[in-house]
Amino acid sequence: MRRAAAVNILKAWLLLLILSGAFGAFGWLLGGxxxxxxxxxxxVLAGAAVYGFADRALMGMLHAREYAxxxxxxxxxxxxxxxxxxxxxxxxxxxxxxxxxxTFSAGRGPRSSSLAVSTGLLGALPPAELDAxxxxxxxxxxxxxxxxxTFAVSFAVTLVELSRIxxxxxxxxLFVFAPVASAFVHLLLSGRREFAADAFAARxxxxxxxxxxxxxxxxxxxxxxxxxxxxxxxPLYPVNPFEEAGIARMFVTHPPLEQRIARLRGAA
Numbered sequence: 001m002r003r004a005a006a007v008n009i010l011k012a013w014l015l016l017l018i019l020s021g022a023f024g025a026f027g028w029l030l031g032g033x034x035x036x037x038x039x040x041x042x043x044v045l046a047g048a049a050v051y052g053f054a055d056r057a058l059m060g061m062l063h064a065r066e067y068a069x070x071x072x073x074x075x076x077x078x079x080x081x082x083x084x085x086x087x088x089x090x091x092x093x094x095x096x097x098x099x100x101x102x103t104f105s106a107g108r109g110p111r112s113s114s115l116a117v118s119t120g121l122l123g124a125l126p127p128a129e130l131d132a133x134x135x136x137x138x139x140x141x142x143x144x145x146x147x148x149x150t151f152a153v154s155f156a157v158t159l160v161e162l163s164r165i166x167x168x169x170x171x172x173x174l175f176v177f178a179p180v181a182s183a184f185v186h187l188l189l190s191g192r193r194e195f196a197a198d199a200f201a202a203r204x205x206x207x208x209x210x211x212x213x214x215x216x217x218x219x220x221x222x223x224x225x226x227x228x229x230x231x232x233x234x235p236l237y238p239v240n241p242f243e244e245a246g247i248a249r250m251f252v253t254h255p256p257l258e259q260r261i262a263r264l265r266g267a268a
Contacts, residue, residue: 055146
């Protein structure tokens, strides 16, 4: 976990350096050294803003609101119990009024993170499976996967949404921006993070069976409940909720579910 956390911190710095260099080069072409310095400084400020506020921005983009303790004290106590076992501070809890069962985490790491659950998830999963899914998200928090995911998804969603300003040229802009956004996502995020999170969740819960059942249930949800969101948010969810076609295929970072389940059963 410590090695994964260090790697994720380095990835976040790498993204910041690449963006600062790209903005600086663009400023150099426009007006020389002074303009390059201004553009690079603005890129650093933007990176600081993403570091500090991207989790709240993502929650807003995905229509999540803060979860009130009075709504379900048991959920909050369950998350606090699992967070204590995982060795992280309990994430700030959010809820999404959506029948599609999904959850995701965002933030900076073990001391500052947010976790969102949908009403569909709370209604679909029995307690043992819900514990396993929450433990999976806490594994991402502990290893600072949330830091890389938050940076990558924020950047990718912004680029994809920017294509909409083109009016008649929006499709052409999407063909330009989507591959760039996808490249950054795959540069920062590896499928290995899901294997590690699965293994940690199984250890935290004492058995992999709850997580296996939950993953299968979430994978089947797309056949029963409609789901709409930006394809660039794919890395956030425990399983890929999108059909692997068109632009959604470019942002797939999850390993095949069969491989994840086979590893969990092999570990058991």
